[in-house]
Each structure stands twice: as structure tokens, then as C-alpha cells.
Amino acid sequence: MVAVAILTVCVSLLSSTISSTVAHTAVRRERTLALVAAKNVLEDMHKADFGQLFALYNHEPADDPQGESTAPGPHFEVPGLTARAGDSDGFVGEIVFSTPAPPLLENAQDSRLGLPRDLDGDHVVDGEDHSTDYIVLPVSLRLEWASRAGDGVLELTTMFADLSKP
């Protein structure tokens, strides 16, 4: 009886180890998918005209450069990942600027994006709209998905800049 009990405990320990290893592998795979998707979106943003980045990827469809609702917008899907059940937009990924729509403010309070900071290179942090004259553009990519091990989150923050001489 004792031997059977010990054997049962051992087998259950072994099987729980295997199942947690499999779950860990799945979570790692999900994170890799999220990271690759985020990098691809950043590369798409690199391809776009720098001066139009904010207009292309903000929440405001009216300022899209090619006409209303023609730009990719702030949300993106990630193949292989599913948005969380209660997600408001139903997408895994979102591109976050200091302000979601014009005006683009450099005095916004967002330490994650390094704001407030001078966005138009005039050495002054003011409360004006800089959606058309920024020379640096802090941006964050936030990905949230339903994972096998709870909710998965990945956030990448970077800054686009156009500092070339006129």
C-alpha cells in the first residue's frame, strides 16, 4: 500500500513536471510570435514617410494622409495569438503615442515615453500641437493576448527621429 502511494506521488510529480514544461514552451512560443510581430510593425513604420507617421498610426481616421480611414491605424493583429476576451478593440497589438489623436503634445505626462520632452527641436516644451512638425516621435507598441498561462503582455518602446540636415 505504501509502495503504491509513493509510486502514485512520483508519477503525479513527473506528469505535472512534463505538463508545466509543455506550458512553458507554449508561452515562450507565444512571446516569440509577439516579438516578431512587434518588430515587423516597427519595420513597417520605418518604411513609411517619417512626417506622416503620427497621422498614419494614430486613432484619428480623419487625418489619414491618403484620405479618411485609409491608414493602418493604431491596432494590428498578430498571427497565432488571440486577443483577450474583454479586449475593447479586439486586436492583440496597439501603437501608442503620447496622445492618441491630434494634437500631439510634447508636455504630455508620460514617463514611459520619456515625456514631457521637446518634440520639434525648438528647445522649448510647450502646449502646442506638434503633429506636423515633430522631429522625434516616441512610440510604444503594446501587445496583450490570451495566453495558456494567464494573460500575455509585451511592450516595446522606441523613438523615431528625423535629424537629417535640410
Added chain:
Amino acid sequence: MKTTRVPAAARARAGFTILELVIGLVILGLLLANVGMVLRSSTAAFEAGALSGALENQLEQTMDRIELAIMSSDGEDLAPSAPLSASIIDYERCLGVEDGELVLDDPERIELVLGSGQVVWTQNPEAAGERRVVWTRWVPEYLELELPNGADDNDNGVIDEGGLAFDLDGKQVSIRLTLEREDERSTRYARTRESRVTCRN
């Protein structure tokens, strides 16, 4: 009627009957068989996980190398665009700017060598001072789920693309790579990665 009474001390000393022993042995056998099956399946799962993990690491490392190489190159005339694709790309890395002109490094090439299934990086291809480095092996002739039939089997917008495929869209290059290996049980494991890189120059 005559009955035989077994004394209590004798009952306490009595062993198991043959039937009890047989039942015990059968239960023990079943348990051991189950443990054996669990161990065998866990070993197989571990080996599969290890192989998949190694494949993913290799894939990630190779893609990082390719992306970094292309990212720093001059983005003109790199490869044909979708729905055509190429398993070879020639490029020149930008070293900087001198007197307003781009300074480019020696020409380089990344290609899939069919037959050996290798991704090979070459500096100064087909010229003096040629240098070749194998970046990875295990690349199949065609990308995962793609067949040589003139159709887009894997629904990625490219037809009959190789195990390593480049296609160009403006200054952006799409890179697709599949690595495939077999384990001792002849089970195939394939991993595919697709990424986009925009040439910075």
C-alpha cells in the same frame, strides 16, 4: 459434521494464497507498465521539445543575422518582388557618409544552397578574397506547406518560394525561412519565421 478449527496464532502466521499473489502481481505489472508508458512518452516529449527548441533558436539566430545585414544595406535592386521571390540576395552594407556620399562595404551575398540545405553568407562573391560562412543548415527546398506547383499553397502571397525566400516591396524586404529536422523516429519538425526589414539607406 466435523469441522477443523485453525488456531489464531496459526492464522496470523499464514502467508498469501496463490490467488492473492497473482492479483498483486497483476496490479504491480499494470502499474509498472503505466509508469513505463509515462516515462517513454515523457522522454519522447522531452526529445521533441529539445529538438524544437534547438530549431527555434537556430531560426531566430539566423533571421537576426539576415535582418541586421539587410537593414544596414543600400535598398536598391535587391531581389524580385512578390509574387516572385528569390533565395539569394546581393547587397552592400553602408559604412557611413563621406562628402555627402554613401560609403559602401564589400559586396555580400546570402543564399540558400540547394542540396546541402545551407544558408551561406559570402563576402566578395565570385571575386578575389571570397569568404564563405555557413549560417545554418536544415533548410528545405521549399518553404513550409509550399509545393512546386505554380500555386500559393501556404497563402502568403508568394508562389513556390524556397526554404529561404526574399521579396522586395520598395525599400522593404520580406524574409521567410523554414528549418526542418527529423528525429530518430523519423518525425519531422519544421519551424518557419517571416519578418520584414526596411533598408535604412
